[in-house]
Amino acid sequence: MLTNYAGLGIILIWGMVFPTLLLLLAKLFYPKNPTPVKLQTYECGLETQGETWVQFKISYFMYALIFVAFDVETIFLYPWAVKFQSLGLFGIVEMFIFIAILLIGFWYAWKEGALEWM
Amino acid sequence: MEKSFFNTIADALRNWLMNGLGFSDTAAQLTATAIWTLVVILFILMNLIVLVWLERKFSAFFQQRRGPNRLGPAGFLQFPVDIVKVLGKEDIIPANADKTVFKIASTCLFITTILAWAVIPLGDGVILADLNIGLFYFLAIGSTATVSLMMGGFSSNNKYSLIGGMRTVAQMISYEIPMIFSLLGVVMMVGSLRLSDVVAAQQNMWFIVPQAIAFLVYFVATVAETNRGPFDLAEGEQELVAGYFTEYSGIRYAIWMIAEYGNLVAVSTIASIMFLGGWNAPFGLTFIPGFVWLLLKIYFMIFLFMWVKWTYPRIRIDHLMHFGWKFLIPVSLANILVTGIGIYVYRLIIG
Numbered sequence: 001m002l003t004n005y006a007g008l009g010i011i012l013i014w015g016m017v018f019p020t021l022l023l024l025l026a027k028l029f030y031p032k033n034p035t036p037v038k039l040q041t042y043e044c045g046l047e048t049q050g051e052t053w054v055q056f057k058i059s060y061f062m063y064a065l066i067f068v069a070f071d072v073e074t075i076f077l078y079p080w081a082v083k084f085q086s087l088g089l090f091g092i093v094e095m096f097i098f099i100a101i102l103l104i105g106f107w108y109a110w111k112e113g114a115l116e117w118m
Numbered sequence: 119m120e121k122s123f124f125n126t127i128a129d130a131l132r133n134w135l136m137n138g139l140g141f142s143d144t145a146a147q148l149t150a151t152a153i154w155t156l157v158v159i160l161f162i163l164m165n166l167i168v169l170v171w172l173e174r175k176f177s178a179f180f181q182q183r184r185g186p187n188r189l190g191p192a193g194f195l196q197f198p199v200d201i202v203k204v205l206g207k208e209d210i211i212p213a214n215a216d217k218t219v220f221k222i223a224s225t226c227l228f229i230t231t232i233l234a235w236a237v238i239p240l241g242d243g244v245i246l247a248d249l250n251i252g253l254f255y256f257l258a259i260g261s262t263a264t265v266s267l268m269m270g271g272f273s274s275n276n277k278y279s280l281i282g283g284m285r286t287v288a289q290m291i292s293y294e295i296p297m298i299f300s301l302l303g304v305v306m307m308v309g310s311l312r313l314s315d316v317v318a319a320q321q322n323m324w325f326i327v328p329q330a331i332a333f334l335v336y337f338v339a340t341v342a343e344t345n346r347g348p349f350d351l352a353e354g355e356q357e358l359v360a361g362y363f364t365e366y367s368g369i370r371y372a373i374w375m376i377a378e379y380g381n382l383v384a385v386s387t388i389a390s391i392m393f394l395g396g397w398n399a400p401f402g403l404t405f406i407p408g409f410v411w412l413l414l415k416i417y418f419m420i421f422l423f424m425w426v427k428w429t430y431p432r433i434r435i436d437h438l439m440h441f442g443w444k445f446l447i448p449v450s451l452a453n454i455l456v457t458g459i460g461i462y463v464y465r466l467i468i469g
Contacts, residue, residue, distance in 0.1 A: 003144055003147050003148070004247040004248060004249055005247070005249075006144070006148055007147070007148060007151035007236070007246060007247040008233065008236055008247055010148055010151045010152050010155065011151070011155050011232055011233055011235075011236050011246060011247070012229060012233060014152065014155045014156065014159065014232060015225075015228055015229035015230075015231075015232040015233060016225065016229060018159055018228065018232070019224065019225040019228045019373050020225070022369055022372070022373060023209075023369055023370070023373075025205065025369075026204075026205050026209065026368060026369035027209075029205045029206050030205065030206055030207055030208050030209055030368055030369070031206075031208050032208065033208075034208075034210070036213070038210060039210065039211070039212055039213040040212070040213070040214075041212050041214050041274075041275060041276050041365075042212070042276055042278070042359070042364055042365055043276075043277075044359075048276070048277070052275050052276060052277050052280055053272075053275070053280075056284060057284075060284055060287070060288050063288055063291065063292060063439070063443075064287075064288075064291060066443075067291040067292070067294075067295065070295045070447075071261075071291075071294070071295070071298075074257075074295070074298045074299070074302075077299075077302055077454075078254050078302070078305065078311070081302050081305040081306045082305060082309055082310060082311060083309070084306045084309065084458065084461070085306075085309050085461065085465070086309075089462065092458050092459070092462055095458070096455065096458075099451065099454070099455070103451070106447075110443075110444070115439070115440070115443045115444060116436075117435060117436035117439045117440065
């Protein structure tokens with residue numbers, strides 16, 4: 001088992017090495033003559049105006065908040081799903097209560113308009 | 119049959135490392151993993167060559183054009199020539215960009231792709247790391263792809279990239295929940311997260327039959343997860359140029375593409391394994407090896423992805439979010455409840 005996880009480390013290292021090798025390979029071929037105009041930020045034929053890193057729309061943040069709640073739920077649901085068949089009726093009822101509580105929260109977010117894209 | 123073929127090579131390799139070179143057991147296994155990882159990377163690259171050609175041919179077919187047809191038979195050699203072109207393109211890093219993040223973003227996406235491939239079996243026992251939490255690991259690693267896309271979008275210091283990156287994150291986190299929920303039904307029926315157990319449980323019936331709704335939810339959710347049309351708002355050409363990789367050029371752009379197509383093949387493989395029976399042969403046609411069946415199923419899924427992409431127009435972002443949150447999540451949750459009750463009733467009847 002531990003060897004399996006050590007294998008993941010090897011794969012991680014490959015994941016870093018392989019793109020680096022590709023970059024080094026390409027470095028042998030591509031021309032290198034950067035000019036100030038070439039390094040400008042891309043815009044459709046104009047010069048870019050103002051700051052890019054500004055405050056962003058709130059609705060992205062609302063979605064992220066609900067996502068966190070649901071994502072944590074999935075972490076609880078997966079072990080339950082694995083053991084589901086041996087837990088019997090107790091497991092079913094227990095998890096349905098858990099899902100019901102979450103659904104109430106989901107319904108509240110829906111009602112308050114957190115799921116609306118404005 | 120193919121099991122013995124692949125496993126013979128794997129055993130021979132391990133024997134050679136242990137006896138020929140005097141490696142210890144663990145070292146031999148790790149070295150073998152390193153070699154097999156390279157094989158998987160090459161598999162992804164081979165798929166990339168075929169997929170780019172197929173994508174262009176299919177899009178041409180659906181739009182009544184001819185597609186690439188100059189180089190090689192039916193334009194098949196177009197992509198190798200494109201690789202040479204990409205290698206010769208200058209690697210431009212914008213002066214205003216956050217240079218460190220900009221440089222490592224595409225590599226990060228490639229790392230998540232190759233790590234997700236670690237638990238995906240391509241045949242019985244043909245797997246890099248046979249974890250007992252395989253599916254959970256795949257979903258966990260798959261969700262970290264969002265971070266690298268955001269890195270690419272944010273570091274470019276370009277408005278198109280930033281909006282593209284933000285949209286990608288919003289879209290991917292929204293569709294990740296229905297995707298995870300849709301796979302839960304299958305896990306409940308199997309009772310294991312190891313992907314080879316899932317395939318073994320499908321010998322008599324593919325899970326697409328009892329879990330048809332879950333399959334449809336998974337399909338729609340993965341189209342959005344891989345940022346493909348009609349959900350490719352993150353890189354909508356008309357409004358955002360190319361989304362989060364607007365500023366990328368040359369080989370860094372190619373690494374984005376390798377990772378994206380690697381993800382596409384990965385989610386198609388998971389769909390084939392979870393719903394379409396993996397390497398089980400349908401109708402008792404066992405004389406064709408399981409690896410071939412799995413490849414056929416993967417390419418069937420990829421064909422569906424391409425078909426959808428080139429048939430439907432891009433949808434609006436508010437429709438996209440509403441569809442994900444207000445339709446797919448309730449449907450996939452209901453699927454879990456129905457599956458739970460269904461299994462319970464079935465076991466009551468069976469006894």
